[in-house]
Amino acid sequence: MGAVLVAAAQAESPTVGACPVFPPDNPWNTDISDFPVDPNSDAYIASISAEGDEYLHADFGEDPTYGIPYIVVDGDQPPVEINFVDYGDESDPGPYPIPEDAPVEAGGDRHVIAVDDANCMLYELYNAEWNGDGWDASSGAVWNLLLNELRPEGWTSADAAGLPIFPGLVRYDEIEAGAINHALRFTVSESQRAYIHPATHYASSSSDPDLPPMGLRLRLRADFDMSEYTGMARIILEALQTYGMIVADNGTSWFISGATDPRWDDEDLNQLKTVPGDAFEAVVTGEIVYGD
DSSP: OOOOOOSOOOSSOOEETTEESSOTTSGGGOOOTTSOBOTTHHHHHHHHTTTSOOBOEEEOOSSTTSSBOOEEEOTTOOOBOEEESSOGGGSOOSOBOOOTTOOOOSSSSOOEEEEETTTTEEEEEESOEEOSSSEEESEEEEEETTSOOOOOTTOOOSSTTSOOSGGGSBOHHHHHHTOOOSOEEEEESOOOSEEETTOOOOOOOOOOTTSOOBTOEEEEOTTOOOTTOOHHHHHHHHHHHHTOEEEEEESSTTEEEBBOOTTOOHHHHGGGGGSBGGGEEEEOOSOEEEOO
8 A cells, every 4th residue: 555645734634533534634634725726627527517417416414314324333343254245356355343233325335334443443345235244245445544545556445436435424523513624525427547546446448538537636616605605515615615525436426425314404405506516626636547
């Protein structure tokens, strides 16, 4: 695994329990409000909206089956075996300390996420199902929350881009605290066969240079008028101006990810549906790594 180099960072990391969610200088925690605009920004933005999805959308809400759930475990949680059924050669081997009752994301992706807040380790599975003794999963990744490390080049994770999922989620406790101090995870309908660190994996056969590579970072433009936005939506938009959002997977364009929580207010979050995709711009965060 390689170290991540970034140009700027915030003073403190987001936290979960007693653990930081990666060091302050991790890309997820980097303030990109002054990063240069990518020369291909307009083409990227247009391609993301090309399928007719042109507005921001919170892919989480009041429905307790909506969003991406996670569980926090302690250092006494017994590890269980993980049986990788698809991408074992690009997965971190088990066992993982993920209990049988860990929540599974509804829908096709079936992500399972566990944070060990005693050892500051993050465990993530994709397409997971309890098999009676442990978990069957298509892929999995383990992250040390105290370090800046990438997946090996070309490796996936529990996410198509080879990124961790948890640090890109909007969490209710952050809203309660009044600020989100990290970038957000979002999806696009089509991507190109390329990635930008901290992503390490692509999920496309297209060489179209106007499609976004995995790991592309978008920022809400500084001139976007937020004066009419309130509550949860306002906090999310402020984070998008400061930390932006990262292309993490193929899916519906402009959908940002949040943690499952019944305390979300759908009426509040629906304000985001009035934010057009062309209110964003792509910024330069690193070189594009192209597929063979």
